[in-house]
Amino acid sequence: MRYLPLILKNCWRNRRRTVLTIASIGVSMCLLGVMASMYHSFYMGGPAPDQALRLVVRNRISIAVALPLSYRDNIQRIPGVREVMYANYFQGVYKDSRNPENMFARFAVDSEELFKVFGEFRIPEDQKRAFLRERAACVIGRDVANRLHLKLGDRIPIKGDIFPGDFEFTVRGIFDSPRSSQVMYFNREYLEQSMSERRRGFVGMFYVRIDDPDRSPRVAQAIDDEFHNSTAQTKTESEQAFMVGFLSLLGNVKMFLLGISAAVMFTILLVSANTMAMSVRERVREIGVLKTLGFTPAAVLGLVLGEACAISVAGGLIGYLLSTLLMQMVAKSPFGGFLPTLPLIEVPVAATCIAIAAAIGVVSSLVPAAGASRLPIVEALRSTD
Amino acid sequence: MAIPIAYNFRNLVVRKTTTLMTALGIALTVATLLAILALVNGLRVTLSASGDPLRIVVLRQGADSELVSNFVRTQFQDLKFKQGIASGADGQPLASLEMVTIANLAVVGGSDININVRALLQVGRELRPNVHIVSGRWYQPGQREVVVGKMLALQHESARIGKRIRLGRGEWECVGIMDGGGGATDSEVWGDLNQISSDLQRIEILSSATVKATDAVTAKALINDINNDQRLNMTAVSEKEYYDRQTDSGVPIRDVGIFVAIIMAVGSSFAAMNTMYAAVARRSREIGTLRVLGFSPGSIMLSFFLESVLLSLLGGVLGCLLALVLNGYGTQVGANFATMAFAFRVTPSIMAVGLAFAVILGAVGGLLPARMAARKEILTALRAV
Numbered sequence: 001m002r003y004l005p006l007i008l009k010n011c012w013r014n015r016r017r018t019v020l021t022i023a024s025i026g027v028s029m030c031l032l033g034v035m036a037s038m039y040h041s042f043y044m045g046g047p048a049p050d051q052a053l054r055l056v057v058r059n060r061i062s063i064a065v066a067l068p069l070s071y072r073d074n075i076q077r078i079p080g081v082r083e084v085m086y087a088n089y090f091q092g093v094y095k096d097s098r099n100p101e102n103m104f105a106r107f108a109v110d111s112e113e114l115f116k117v118f119g120e121f122r123i124p125e126d127q128k129r130a131f132l133r134e135r136a137a138c139v140i141g142r143d144v145a146n147r148l149h150l151k152l153g154d155r156i157p158i159k160g161d162i163f164p165g166d167f168e169f170t171v172r173g174i175f176d177s178p179r180s181s182q183v184m185y186f187n188r189e190y191l192e193q194s195m196s197e198r199r200r201g202f203v204g205m206f207y208v209r210i211d212d213p214d215r216s217p218r219v220a221q222a223i224d225d226e227f228h229n230s231t232a233q234t235k236t237e238s239e240q241a242f243m244v245g246f247l248s249l250l251g252n253v254k255m256f257l258l259g260i261s262a263a264v265m266f267t268i269l270l271v272s273a274n275t276m277a278m279s280v281r282e283r284v285r286e287i288g289v290l291k292t293l294g295f296t297p298a299a300v301l302g303l304v305l306g307e308a309c310a311i312s313v314a315g316g317l318i319g320y321l322l323s324t325l326l327m328q329m330v331a332k333s334p335f336g337g338f339l340p341t342l343p344l345i346e347v348p349v350a351a352t353c354i355a356i357a358a359a360i361g362v363v364s365s366l367v368p369a370a371g372a373s374r375l376p377i378v379e380a381l382r383s384t385d
Numbered sequence: 386m387a388i389p390i391a392y393n394f395r396n397l398v399v400r401k402t403t404t405l406m407t408a409l410g411i412a413l414t415v416a417t418l419l420a421i422l423a424l425v426n427g428l429r430v431t432l433s434a435s436g437d438p439l440r441i442v443v444l445r446q447g448a449d450s451e452l453v454s455n456f457v458r459t460q461f462q463d464l465k466f467k468q469g470i471a472s473g474a475d476g477q478p479l480a481s482l483e484m485v486t487i488a489n490l491a492v493v494g495g496s497d498i499n500i501n502v503r504a505l506l507q508v509g510r511e512l513r514p515n516v517h518i519v520s521g522r523w524y525q526p527g528q529r530e531v532v533v534g535k536m537l538a539l540q541h542e543s544a545r546i547g548k549r550i551r552l553g554r555g556e557w558e559c560v561g562i563m564d565g566g567g568g569a570t571d572s573e574v575w576g577d578l579n580q581i582s583s584d585l586q587r588i589e590i591l592s593s594a595t596v597k598a599t600d601a602v603t604a605k606a607l608i609n610d611i612n613n614d615q616r617l618n619m620t621a622v623s624e625k626e627y628y629d630r631q632t633d634s635g636v637p638i639r640d641v642g643i644f645v646a647i648i649m650a651v652g653s654s655f656a657a658m659n660t661m662y663a664a665v666a667r668r669s670r671e672i673g674t675l676r677v678l679g680f681s682p683g684s685i686m687l688s689f690f691l692e693s694v695l696l697s698l699l700g701g702v703l704g705c706l707l708a709l710v711l712n713g714y715g716t717q718v719g720a721n722f723a724t725m726a727f728a729f730r731v732t733p734s735i736m737a738v739g740l741a742f743a744v745i746l747g748a749v750g751g752l753l754p755a756r757m758a759a760r761k762e763i764l765t766a767l768r769a770v
Contacts, residue, residue: 017659024655031648062487062499064452164447231554231586260645263417267649270410271656274403278663 003299007306014279021275022315028268029319029357034326035261037349042244042253044348050120050178052213055220056242057206060233063089063245066202067232074226080210080219085113086203088188092158092167104144106158108188114139117209120178127152127173135190139173141181150174156184165194180331208236265356268312273364276308280368287372288380297373304372308365309358316357320350387684388675393692397699400664404696407660411700411746412707414649415739419708421642422738423729425635428718431727432632435568436625439471439604440512443594443611443621449630451485451593452501456619458482458589463617467610469603470596473511479597481509484582486592488552488574490724491543498717498724500537500544502552502574504581504591512597516570521546521561526577532561534571536726540715550574553584569628572717572726595624638718650746653700657750661693665758672758673766686759693751694744701743705736 011018057075059065075084088108095102111132115121123131123139131137140150150156156169169186192200210219220236227234237245244253280287287300295303324345397404443464448454461482470478484504489497503509510516510523524530531552537544549556557576565571582588598604604623611621622630665672675685712731717724 016662020655020659020662024652024659027648027652027655031645031652061489064487159447161447161449162453164445259420260417263413264649267410267413267652270406270413271652271659274406274410274656275659277402277406278659 003303003306007303007310010279010303010307011310014282017275017279018311021271021311022318024271025268025312025315025357025360026318026322028264028271029316029353030322030326031319032261032264032268032356033320033323033349033353034330035257035264036352037323037327037346039254039257039261040346040349049213050118051239052216053119053209054117054239055208055210055216055223055236056239057208057223057234057236058204058242060235063204065232066204067206067234069201069203071227071232071234072206075206075208075223078219078222078226080212080215080222081208082211083113083116083209085110085117085207085209086188086205087207088191088204089162090158090160090186090191091162092160094156094158101147104141104148104182104184106184106186108163108191109185111137111185111187111189113207114185117207118177119209121175122177123173123175130172131187134170134172135187135193136167136169137172138169138184138186139175140171140184142174142176143181144184145171145174147182160194163191163195167191167194207239265360268315268357269360269364272308272312272360273367275311276304276365277368279307280304280372284372284375284380284383287375288377288383291375291377291380301369301373304369305362305365308369309361312357312361312364313354316354319357320353323353388680388688390691390695393688393695396664396668396692397696403660403663404699407657407696408700408703410656411653411697411743412703414646414653414746415701415704415743416707417649418642418646418742419704419731419735419739420711420729421639421646422735423708423711423731424716424718425639425642426732426735427716427727427730428635428725429632430730431567431571431725432569432628433625434566435570436623436628437513437515438601438623438625439598440624441596441598441604441608441611441621442624442627443596443619445593446618446620448620451483452487454485454593455590456482456593458591460617460619461591461594463614464594464596464611464619467596467607469598469607469610471512471599473508477508479508479512481505481512481595482578482591483509483593483595484578484585484587484591486552486581486585486587488550490537490541490550493542498541500574500724501569501572502531502576502581504576504578506578509578509595512595513565513570515568516563516565518561519564521559524560524576527580528577529555529557529580530560531557531574531576532563533559533575534573534726535562535564536571536715537574538562540717540726544574552576553581555584569631569725572724635718646742650742654746654750657693657697657747658754660696661689661751661754662757664692665689665754668758669761669766669769672761673763673769676761676763676766682759686755689755689758690748690751693755694747697743697747697750698740700747701740704743705731705739708736708739 057067057071059067069086072084072086075081086109090106090108092106115123115128127139131139138156144150150171152171152174154171156171158167158169160167167190169184175181188203208219208223210216216238223236224234290300442451443456444451444454445456465478465480470480473479486502487499488502490500491497518532519535521532524532531550533544544550544559546559546562548559550559563570563575578591582591596607598607608621608623611617611619672685708731711729714729715726716729717726
């Protein structure tokens with residue numbers, strides 16, 4: 001520890017190189033930070049308290065296959081279930097679907113149940129009443145309203161694709177959500193009216209609000225058991241697992257995240273190793289002097305390792321801070337609607353990033369540091385380079 | 386006069402460790418970019434191999450895929466006798482009413498995947514003469530039998546001959562493996578229309594129709610004819626165009642990949658800059674000597690710039706080699722809610738993109754160090770140790 005000032009001085013002697021190295025590591029670590037926080041929120045993080053109270057019931061085959069509306073009553077009777085809301089993923093095309101600006105999720109729901117099942121949505125009471133009163137009304141998330149500059153009373157024309165027809169919705173409410181709210185809900189009655197006789201009475205999924213988050217696996221099992229012998233079997237999962245499932249339709253997300261992370265880590269390792277090799281090579285004579293002054297090989301080893309760690313941890317810190325900014329941007333994008341809650345600073349993710357940075361520092365400088373500590377004094381002093 | 390490029394080659398060889406490390410860092414960046422481009426390219430090639438310009442897909446108006454479309458049997462009678470549809474061997478029009486749905490396929494040691502199931506009649510096979518059985522036999526009408534595409538069979542043990550696939554109200558035996566020539570068919574499961582639609586209780590409402598036009602001119606006329614037929618209320622697109630549109634599902638993957646590659650490139654170009662600065666610093670005396678010999682600052686700048694480009698080009702080549710390992714590696718993404726199996730495809734044009742990317746990266750990283758080299762004063766340069 002008492003060598004810390006010396007280590008820092010060493011870092012600072014070739015300022016340009018240190019800055020470039022930190023910048024290089026920082027940029028890469030930023031990417032790693034984004035990957036890590038996505039991985040964490042998809043596969044490891046627990047759900048937010050309000051999300052833990054919700055389950056999603058869908059057809060076992062796929063969310064593209066419908067369930068009978070009549071299942072609602074069966075689900076409602078299962079112990080532990082408080083509210084059940086049926087919903088259809090509506091999709092549809094707003095203006096031009098090729099423009100990602102116009103993308104936001106659209107659901108046809110049981111409007112009476114919406115604000116009971118999604119208890120965390122904040123909406124003024126009068127707006128809520130206006131939404132419930134009118135068949136062609138819709139509510140939109142604050143993020144949609146801000147992005148597309150929509151206000152109360154505006155009309156949103158949407159051309160149906162899964163459900164054919166031209167629909168027009170009137171914005172009667174704008175709600176706030178602790179998460180990204182790139183979403184619109186409207187009354188399913190309106191949709192049902194437009195359907196052909198044969199398609200009526202089928203919904204895409206049920207959102208279930210339960211009493212006790214700790215019992216959610218048991219309730220989920222009970223729901224699936226209920227329909228085990230029916231024509232349409234169900235799959236009940238937590239809202240978080242449901243969202244990840246939705247994303248995995250895009251491909252093997254886990255492999256993708258891990259693959260990129262591995263490539264990024266290896267790149268950082270190379271960059272850092274290269275820098276340390278260069279800086280040790282430049283200072284061979286100086287190491288000879290240090291050893292003449294009585295620094296033990298272990299101390300020299302520590303000095304070099306410490307320098308590498310200091311540089312890569314600095315890069316790691318900067319990278320992590322950049323990644324939180326980037327994540328905030330991702331969460332605000334239309335894509336953010338699929339992500340679970342993302343707190344600004346996730347302690348395990350931050351710790352992982354910094355630990356990885358430190359480990360990379362140590363590993364990358366192991367070879368030059370060992371070389372420096374083993375170098376005989378005479379040879380070191382004789383070096384001209 | 387320009388400094389011979391052999392000088393730069395030799396310099397890179399002399400500092401081989403540093404060169405290799407920097408090049409490897411660049412290689413990883415390039416390989417990441419190439420892997421993603423190859424992924425998207427593989428998807429595109431597979432989808433475009435599926436389309437025949439003479440075959441026309443007829444969907445319900447507003448539907449953009451067969452899965453969300455529906456087609457009532459009575460409508461089919463109106464379609465079947467339109468002008469311009471080619472006749473089959475038995476003199477009947479080559480028009481096939483089909484049902485497309487999703488089944489779950491159990492994956493050994495993983496979660497289920499969704500697969501496309503296409504139910505068709507004999508005529509459906511007749512208008513796709515490119516699809517043939519490679520092992521086993523075709524399904525028998527009236528039997529609970531299906532055949533699977535070769536990519537599916539290749540990647541999943543549970544989709545081979547003799548295995549059972551769950552669909553509708555029971556299990557179906559897989560009796561053959563079909564080859565659709567590298568198209569989407571290779572990821573599909575085919576079975577008898579009447580058998581499957583009755584099992585799913587969808588006898589009346591099927592998904593889509595495919596018809597074959599006699600020639601290219603008639604195909605266009607036929608598409609217009611169907612699109613303008615108010616009574617039919619359907620949209621028609623050539624099969625080629627239909628699959629080209631499905632390629633859109635690869636766009637988000639490509640965008641994310643390019644974004645990741647650009648961030649990694651920023652990091653790698655900092656690393657290249659570092660290496661080049663070190664090269665300039667170490668060769669101070671050489672630079673002075675070159676100046677004394679009469680080389681102009683401009684040619685020194687060019688020389689160092691070229692060296693950086695050479696360095697990154699080496700990285701680019703290594704990156705291409707790394708990416709080539711992936712070539713042909715089978716993978717899958719969920720196109721439109723069902724899995725689509727395909728292989729990574731590294732083509733010469735993709736490799737050219739990778740090399741260009743590496744060169745740009747090296748040029749950006751080499752510019753400032755080269756300028757510094759050119760600006761060195763002769764005397765100070767010669768005096769440097």
